[in-house]
Amino acid sequence: MALTFGQHPARFKLDVRSRPRMYDGAMRHDLMEILVCPMCRAELTLTADREEDGEVVEGKLVCSGCRETYPIEDGIPNLLPPDMRD
């Protein structure tokens, strides 16, 4: 389904340098670490086409496994399965 909002100020925050969080003393969680391809669960690589205030407004996430591309539009990463996008 298409994202048709004319405007929404809330932006997708993709700050991979976010502060470290302790988790059971072992694992660190930040956005890219916990985010995976919903279809094959491989890691996603971020490409930013447009950023505002350090946040990705337009761009894409590409799966390192199945190569599926997930768009980031108006600051929202669309991680719906590809067949649910329209």
Added chain:
Amino acid sequence: MAARTDAQIRENVSKAYAGRVRPVLESLDVIQADAGACCAAPAASSGASCCGDEVSEDNVALTNIAKLYAGTDVDSLPSSVRDVAFGCGNPTAIEALKPGQVVLDLGSGGGIDCFLAAKMVGETGNVYGVDMTPEMIALARRNQEKVGARNVEFRLGEIEHLPMADASVDVIISNCVINLSPDKDQVFREAFRVLRPGGRLQVSDIVWTKSVPESVKDDMEKWAGCIAGALLESDYLAKIRAAGFVNVTSDAKEYPGGAGIASAAVVAERPAR
């Protein structure tokens, strides 16, 4: 259910909830009043209304927020959070969340349960909300700014295909959402996958305490109203166990009227090893 495909059910549910949330988005100037109004869209797929009130008639009794969230700090949340809370329980109150935990909300909607969870897990914790309806994600993010919750992330995604790494979550919450899924087995398998060993599923959902009338099952309005897609309580729990969960318990409270519709607080654990 042969008459409806899973895709049709998902589309109908998403449209129904988009319709419910549009007035709030318009009032917040997140969308323009005429932008892609779903009422104007050709009703290619179904009789499911995304704009009529009939969808909510069925569960009007389920959405008394003050009652559902009694004893919770819900009054401090903005009305744009409270007004779009379509839950049937208070999942963060089923068992206490602890500081530092990673929490995932399946079908996060306007974000109410995420914001309550965010307070409980604190700065060292993290809350993720997944919802398949773009309008809900947009509203949740606007609400997040209002609330000022820094430890919450909302993602447009499907609860049958979670964009979350294996064993990355301590507690999964959900409020009156899993009943909407046409493939609940897959939802519970995904929940199991993303929970760390020893992690916990704690959800509020609608279940039937007696067999579901055939006349209700294929009614899309009743599906979006959390009635038609709901399972018999014992079937619901059996699906959770089939996904691998243990210590599965349910506390179902039937709604008045004797129809056999109940709100259940369900808890299950992924075995520690």
